[in-house]
Amino acid sequence: MSTVRTLRWFDAAAEEVHSIPQEETICVIGLGYIGLPTASALATSGWSVIGVEVDEEILAGLRAGRTAIEEPGLRLIVKAAISSGNLSPSATVQPADVYIICVPTPFTAEKTADLSYVVSVTKQIAALLRPGNLVILESTVPPGTTTEVMLPILEESGLTGGDDFYVAHCPERVIPGNLLNELIANDRIIGGLTPASAEKAKAIYQTFVDGRIHRTDATTAELVKAMENTYRAVNIALANEMALVSHELGVEVDEAIKLANRHPRVDFLSPGPGVGGHCIPIDPWFIVEKAPEAATMIRAALERNAAMPRYVIERVSEGLAVVDKELEGAHIALFGVAYKRDVDDARETPATPIIAGLEAAGASVAIYDPYVNEYYRPLAEDPLEAVRGADALLIVTDHSSFGALDLVELAEYMRERPVLVDTRSIIPLVPERWTAVRF
Numbered sequence: 001m002s003t004v005r006t007l008r009w010f011d012a013a014a015e016e017v018h019s020i021p022q023e024e025t026i027c028v029i030g031l032g033y034i035g036l037p038t039a040s041a042l043a044t045s046g047w048s049v050i051g052v053e054v055d056e057e058i059l060a061g062l063r064a065g066r067t068a069i070e071e072p073g074l075r076l077i078v079k080a081a082i083s084s085g086n087l088s089p090s091a092t093v094q095p096a097d098v099y100i101i102c103v104p105t106p107f108t109a110e111k112t113a114d115l116s117y118v119v120s121v122t123k124q125i126a127a128l129l130r131p132g133n134l135v136i137l138e139s140t141v142p143p144g145t146t147t148e149v150m151l152p153i154l155e156e157s158g159l160t161g162g163d164d165f166y167v168a169h170c171p172e173r174v175i176p177g178n179l180l181n182e183l184i185a186n187d188r189i190i191g192g193l194t195p196a197s198a199e200k201a202k203a204i205y206q207t208f209v210d211g212r213i214h215r216t217d218a219t220t221a222e223l224v225k226a227m228e229n230t231y232r233a234v235n236i237a238l239a240n241e242m243a244l245v246s247h248e249l250g251v252e253v254d255e256a257i258k259l260a261n262r263h264p265r266v267d268f269l270s271p272g273p274g275v276g277g278h279c280i281p282i283d284p285w286f287i288v289e290k291a292p293e294a295a296t297m298i299r300a301a302l303e304r305n306a307a308m309p310r311y312v313i314e315r316v317s318e319g320l321a322v323v324d325k326e327l328e329g330a331h332i333a334l335f336g337v338a339y340k341r342d343v344d345d346a347r348e349t350p351a352t353p354i355i356a357g358l359e360a361a362g363a364s365v366a367i368y369d370p371y372v373n374e375y376y377r378p379l380a381e382d383p384l385e386a387v388r389g390a391d392a393l394l395i396v397t398d399h400s401s402f403g404a405l406d407l408v409e410l411a412e413y414m415r416e417r418p419v420l421v422d423t424r425s426i427i428p429l430v431p432e433r434w435t436a437v438r439f
C-alpha cells in the first residue's frame with residue numbers, strides 16, 4: 001500500500017523536473033572519506049566542483065595532488081579531478097548552484113549525535129542561498145535532522161524550502177577499503193524534502209553512479225541509513241554473543257558458526273574483539289536517541305559489542321593462567337590497531353579499550369600494525385620488535401599479512417611458553433609450543 005503511494009508521489013515529480021545542466025557549480029563541503037571521493041567523482045564526470053576543507057594541511061596536500069586517506073584508486077581520481085581543472089580546493093564555502101554537505105557527525109559522551117558541524121555549514125550555506133539552489137546532506141544523522149534542523153536554518157535566508165530551493169538527504173553507503181568501487185556501483189537512496197528535490201538530486205548522482213537511485217522522503221532516507229548500519233551492528237553482536245555462549249559451553253565458535261551457516265537461511269557474521277570505525281558503533285545510537293523506548297534490542301546489541309574488549313582481556317588473562325602467569329607484570333604484544341582488516345584507520349578501534357584494560361590490570365603492551373601510521377601510542381617497526389620479551393601475542397585486527405606470521409620464529413623472541421589469543425581466527429595453524437586460548 002505505502003509502496004504504491006510513494007511511487008505515485010515521485011512519478012508525478014519526475015515529469016515536472018528536468019535534469020540539471022552540467023555547467024552548474026557544485027560545492028562539496030568536507031573533503032574526508034566521503035567528500036573527497038564524491039567531489040572527485042563529480043569533477044571527473046564534468047561538473048565544476050569547489051571542494052571545501054577547513055584543515056589547512058589537507059588542503060595544501062590536495063593542491064599538490066596528495067591525499068591524506070589511503071584508499072585503492074583514490075589518489076588517481078583526485079589527481080585527475082585536480083588536473084582537469086574541474087575540482088578547486090577552497091578553505092571556505094563558495095557560492096554555487098548545488099551544495100553537498102559531507103562533514104562528520106561526531107558522537108557525544110551521552111551517545112547522541114553532535115550536529116555542530118552540520119549546523120555550522122548549513123548556516124554558511126544559508127548566507128549564500130539563492131532561488132533554485134539545491135542543498136544535499138550526505139552526513140549520517142538522526143532521522144528528522146534534514147527537516148527539523150537543517151530546513152529552519154536554510155529558511156532563515158528568507159527563502160522557502162521546496163518552493164524557492166531544494167533540499168535532499170543522500171546518505172553515503174560506501175565501505176572503507178573498497179570505497180571508490182562502491183561509490184560508483186552501489187544503489188543510492190535519495191530522500192527529498194519534496195519530490196522535486198529528490199528528482200533534482202537524482203539528476204546529479206546519476207552522472208557518476210552506476211547503481212540504481214531510489215527516491216523517497218528525507219526522514220525515510222535518514223532512517224534507512226541508520227538501519228543499514230544497525231543491521232550490521234546487531235548481527236555482529238549476535239556473532240559476538242555466540243562467542244561468549246560457545247566459550248561457556250566449551251564449544252569452538254568458528255566451527256559452530258561455519259556449520260550453522262550451512263543452513264540455507266542462516267548467515268552468521270564473525271565474532272571479534274568489538275566493532276570500530278566511525279559508523280557501526282555509532283550510527284545505531286542515532287535510532288536509540290530518537291526512539292529509546294522502541295529500540296531496546298539495538299541498545300543491547302551495541303552494549304554487547306562495546307563489552308567485547310573486556311571479554312578479550314579475560315581471554316588473555318585465562319591464557320596466562322594456563323602457563324602460571326597473570327596479567328599483572330605480563331608483557332603483551334598486540335597486533336593490529338586498525339579498526340578492521342587491511343585499512344589504515346584506527347578510529348574507534350577496539351584496540352584502544354583493550355590496551356587501556358590490559359594496562360589497568362598491570363600488564364605492559366607493545367603494539368604493531370603494518371597499515372596504521374597515526375595512533376595515540378608509538379608503534380613497533382616490525383613484528384619481531386613488538387614480540388621481543390612478550391608473554392602473549394594478542395591479535396586484534398585480521399590484516400591479511402597476519403595470516404602468514406611465522407609463529408615458530410616469533411616464539412624465539414618471546415618468553416617461555418608463549419600464549420596466543422587470536423580474536424579473529426586469522427592464524428591457520430598454531431605451533432605446539434604455543435598455548436592458544438579459544439576465543
Ligand code: SAJ
Pocket residue numbers: 140172173174175176228229232236269270271272273274275276277278279280283339340341
Ligand atoms: N566486524 C566484525 N565482524 C564481522 C564484520 C565486521 O567484528 O563479521 C567489525 C569490523 O572488524 C569493524 C566493524 O565491525 O571493526 C565495522 O566494519 P564493517 O566492515 O562492518 O563496516 P564499516 O564501518 O567499515 O562500514 C560500514 C558499512 N555499512 C554496512 O555494511 C551496513 C558501509 O557500507 C557504510 O557506508 C559505512 O559503515 C558508513 O560509513 O556508514
